Amino acid sequence: MASQRQVALAWLTMLAALAVTSFAAPLRNAQDCVTPTLLKLVDQRVFPSAHQIQSTSVVTLQDRTTVTVAQDFSVTYYDTFKVVKNLNVKVNETYLLYQCGTTPPSDLAAYDLPANTKVLSIPLMSVSAEDTSILYFMKQLGVADRVGYVTSYAVDPCMQALLAPGCGRNDSMATADVVDATFTYGKNDKDATSIAFTATADPGPLNRAEHIKYVAAFFNREAIANTIFRTISAKYDATRQMVSSYVTSTAAMKPLVAWITYFPAYDSPSYKSPASIYLYFKAYRKDYTEDAGARTFDPIALNATYGNGKTIRISSDRDIIFSDLDNTRATLRTILKDVDVLIDESYYGGRNPTTITIDDFRTMYGFTAESDMTDFKFLATQRVLRLDGVATNDGSQGWLEEAVARPDEVLRDLAGFFQPGAFVASNDPNSGPVAPRFARTLFVSASKPSTVLVTSAAQCPANQLTCGGAPAPVCPAYYIDCSGKPTVATESQPCAPTCKPSVNTPAPVNQPGAAGRVAFAPALLAALLAVALAAVAGFAC
Template identity: 20%
Template sequence: MKIFSFVVSACTLTSLVAAQATVITQNLQSCIGDGQFQLGIDYFPNKFTPRKYSPIFLPENQATLDMTTDLLEIEYFDYYKIVTNKYHNKTYLLYQCGATPPMEEVLSGRHQLVLPIPHKGGLAITETPQIPPLELLGLRQEIIAYIGDPQYVSSPCLNYAIDELGSVEVVFDPEDPWNSERTQELTDEFLSRHPEAIIFGGIFANASADRIMGVAETQERTNVATFDWISLYAALFNLEELSNEIAKETEERYQCSSANARSLSSDIEEDDRPVIFWADFFEGYNWSVAECPTWDHTYYCEYASHCGAHIISRPEDMGTQDEYGYWYLNDDEVLKLGKDADIFVFPSLFWDTVYEQKRDILDQFKAVQNKRVYDTQGGGPNAWYEQRLAEYDVVGNDFCAMVGLSNPNQDPPHTIKWLRNVFTGTVPEEGTCNVPENLDDQYVPVGAFCAPVEQLGGPDEGGDTEGSETSSSAPATHAGLALVSSILYVTLLW
């Protein structure tokens, strides 16, 4: 007599007699049942697939270049996966709950964390850019703590969870905000109460500290690769199918705006393309301007190339370097460099203050005279630093619209979200959270829709819905994708 174990959904129970082996078609959203684990079965049929980005704007001899995620790797084995953060040189062993972790790997001592998944111990975040990937995946309610000053959080629903529900603990001492030792004391105390929690740490975090999982998306070369780190969060909850879908659709929209810009600018000579001057002012240091020796040097260099525009880069012989390696230009230098640019982007909160202080200089800029100055406050005071990385497709739409190279026939037309004209725009108030519906819903970026220039009319069914944080047209939630939650484990005597 042979024993065959297999997996089948409840609605197909009548067909069990035809099955002779275990078949898992989607990553499990719950633990393997007692006595049901089998060696040799692939428990992770949905795996992280890194995006391979080939920028449309590159010259023909470089057009086949595939740029991918450099610093994040996930290796899959039958019932466990190893996540590697190459920036911090750390690995994390994630094994399907209900199985026994691979003891050879555990005893090797090489992994920073060994975790059963889907993770159930809660998440603590330390930087606001860690919020949107979790919200895009519908995992907002997995966040149980924010370690740091909550005034910089812009997510309406997370703020509601902090201020109204109290379901997100703030680990921070407002009386001693800059004392790292005090913050560590509070963090240790938090972990004593939540020993199974995971703390996401940024690039400056101690990646060897207790329960830390390092995040280093900002060190990737491209916007596409930066966004691909959504899969780190997804891997903890077996949501790779969803994260792959979101990453694919986001890149497709991003490529759409670049293709439109390329098509619309095909008859424009290189010397006639829009010119962007990107500069910020720091009291006591002077002007910090763009450095774009290559298109992939920083995110704003990429956006300019993405939209067929030129961005002015600081010449090597201009400016003064400080003790930290940053370069600054004085008033005369910044005027010489940027006064003839078509567009001035001031990536800061303080345009009004700087303009009053530097009016004599700034009024000589062509962009100021033509009222084509933009800051980064279109999404609110802090949203640029929180959500921009997760909405690079929307920012791409914005850049192309700002330089006049977005689809003029798109219906509805794209409304610039992130880049606010300082003369005509206003800084929006903080959004609201529709309670309780939005607490579990996936975040859906506003303004992501892009129609190719040859396509007239609005978005197809299932596209982005303007004006709402969440929408029924969003990608299927993890609950919808995880059909295995209704799967039965059955053993037949054959």
């Protein structure tokens, strides 16, 4: 039979394990929440107009304001909560986000909300990111420290640090007791805390970037999101205007561009697919091409000329798909013969991008004959590009992460390859050519070395290593100033100033979700550990 000392030691072991588990989710920062005093001073209205997303479509009624961004999502602001709707036709989900420190409405039907509306306390405290495209948006908003678990395809160094040994926070390990919500690409009806993030489904470069406002709504960061998007939009427009003016004034030739991807054959018990090559024509690629001073094919005309509805066919996204490559590759070669710039988006089996060469490209697509180097313009003029300029050692790309949020940088990259003279001719001292970030040439040499930036966890600054630790506060849109008056927070003063005596000390708040579930843990664990330690000491002799 075990001695009392052994029992006490067993308690210590169990409690140590419990402590690790309990602290897997960070505590809710009280500064995130409104206080009863503040609520009374602002008449229960916690979302001033300066802290709402901005758009050209705004409808203001007596009890609410609805802002719609394109046809992608809308946010309706009530007094103490907001309703976010993802309007993507494949998602169509509704989220009720109530300010921490308040109570959500109990009757969804009173607000014409569906019964399956997902109810979340904001700002979200700890989230799992299953899709890379959300990550840079959170970084821009200053809430990357609220990513508790992350996809293994992450490119950002600090997100890779979450995956590193000693932290190991892969999104597959995230459970409902350690995160408040999970950002995922698709819809998940079975998870009441999943949030569909569909920026990459949007057709236009700037439309995709404007999803920063969607992300912001879940963290009360709309004010900074408005500023960031205005800046990115202005930079994008400035590059577009510069290129357009240059092409018009000089009658510069617009190069013919093709975006292309090779998919190897796939064979499994549940799914089979032959090897295929796609010519991409999704709207955002067309926009990038034309705004950077180039041109591309008309997919409808291509399909009318070459399509057969089977082995050469057009998709719902207007991509042209070539299968049965032994018999269709000749047609593809005919189409590509006069292409000036070819952008290869293929995946090379998880290889470090710095090892991918022009010979690998030629082998993959079948341009192996020596004569191909002169017969195809994009090979003869050495204008084969890839979009893995920022990537990890195993081939995950910033193109699918950072680039979604930074169309202004993508456009500059492409314009630098399509119309380099535009930068030289511009009189704007801030518009000179810069080293490309996402796009790069596959033709490298001693004089033109590879420009790939390979990221790793080791590049994360020490002060940004979180491993699920307590994040910085995201203070409410109002605070009480030192004279006791409610004041709208600003970028320069986002939280309440220090006052003596303080009028801004929040009262304890009971919260659901990961943060609330562990809020009781420190005191309870301390008490239990004290008991166990006392027991061990008592039986020491």
